[in-house]
Amino acid sequence: MEPSSMINLKQIQKSYPVGNQSLHVLKGIDMEVGKGELVSIMGSSGSGKSTLLNIIGILDGYDSGDYHLAGTLIKNLSEKRAAHYRNKFLGFVFQSFNLLNFKNAMENVALPLYYQKVSRKKRNSIALEYLDRVGLKEWAEHLPSELSGGQKQRIAIARALISDPKVILADEPTGALDSSTSKEVMEIFKEVNKLGKTVIIVTHEHDIAEGTDRIIMLKDGIILDRNFQLAS
Numbered sequence: 001m002e003p004s005s006m007i008n009l010k011q012i013q014k015s016y017p018v019g020n021q022s023l024h025v026l027k028g029i030d031m032e033v034g035k036g037e038l039v040s041i042m043g044s045s046g047s048g049k050s051t052l053l054n055i056i057g058i059l060d061g062y063d064s065g066d067y068h069l070a071g072t073l074i075k076n077l078s079e080k081r082a083a084h085y086r087n088k089f090l091g092f093v094f095q096s097f098n099l100l101n102f103k104n105a106m107e108n109v110a111l112p113l114y115y116q117k118v119s120r121k122k123r124n125s126i127a128l129e130y131l132d133r134v135g136l137k138e139w140a141e142h143l144p145s146e147l148s149g150g151q152k153q154r155i156a157i158a159r160a161l162i163s164d165p166k167v168i169l170a171d172e173p174t175g176a177l178d179s180s181t182s183k184e185v186m187e188i189f190k191e192v193n194k195l196g197k198t199v200i201i202v203t204h205e206h207d208i209a210e211g212t213d214r215i216i217m218l219k220d221g222i223i224l225d226r227n228f229q230l231a232s
């Protein structure tokens with residue numbers, strides 16, 4: 001493994017039980033993402049992109065192979081260890097934003113610090129800094145229902161950043177946004193990457209994938225190409 005490796009997957013296999021059968025979803029994934037890389041994962045619906053991202057995010061386990069995150073083997077972890085590594089290393093952004101509707105923008109951004117038992121005053125003040133970074137400081141007191149889709153996703157990105165993770169994982173983060181809003185959100189991911197974060201974005205959109213350093217193409221649970229070139 002390269003010392004510059006952030007994510008290293010070797011022969012990862014994953015099946016889901018479906019009734020008394022088994023659905024083989026990941027069929028031997030070898031994948032390396034370096035520290036500070038900005039990569040996208042493409043592939044048709046059902047090819048295993050979310051399954052792969054959930055394994056990288058330690059939200060789900062795998063059946064065989066090895067996954068190293070920043071040099072640490074992530075395998076057969078207790079829920080407590082898994083939570084520890086998730087909190088220490090990973091930030092998540094989802095298509096559906098996953099904001100709490102009854103919390104304002106600032107409180108949503110501050111949520112990871114709440115779980116880390118940071119005092120309200122301190123976490124809210126840090127949350128305001130992160131809101132500022134995504135250009136939404138003036139929206140701190142607003143509820144998600146008062147925000148546009150693009151604003152909601154920027155809040156979700158600020159929330160992902162607040163625990164200063166090494167890696168940001170985004171599963172179709174622009175899937176619910178129009179194309180101009182998608183571009184704005186992509187610009188934020190690029191800035192985040194420039195600050196040194198490793199960023200992995202699952203996407204269907206060529207515009208988004210084009211903005212990344214490298215495209216990993218998944219097909220039927222295997223990697224077809226680890227440096228895919230879009231036809232231009």
Ligand code: ADP
Pocket residue numbers: 016017018023025043044045046047048049050051052
């Ligand atoms: P993608 O994100 O590329 O669309 P997924 O990783 O979500 O693909 O799904 C890959 C395959 O695994 C699909 O056939 C899907 O139906 C199946 N699958 C995903 N999650 C589960 C689950 N929890 N239980 C059973 N099957 C699942």
Ligand code: MG
Pocket residue numbers: 049050051
């Ligand atoms: Mg998916």
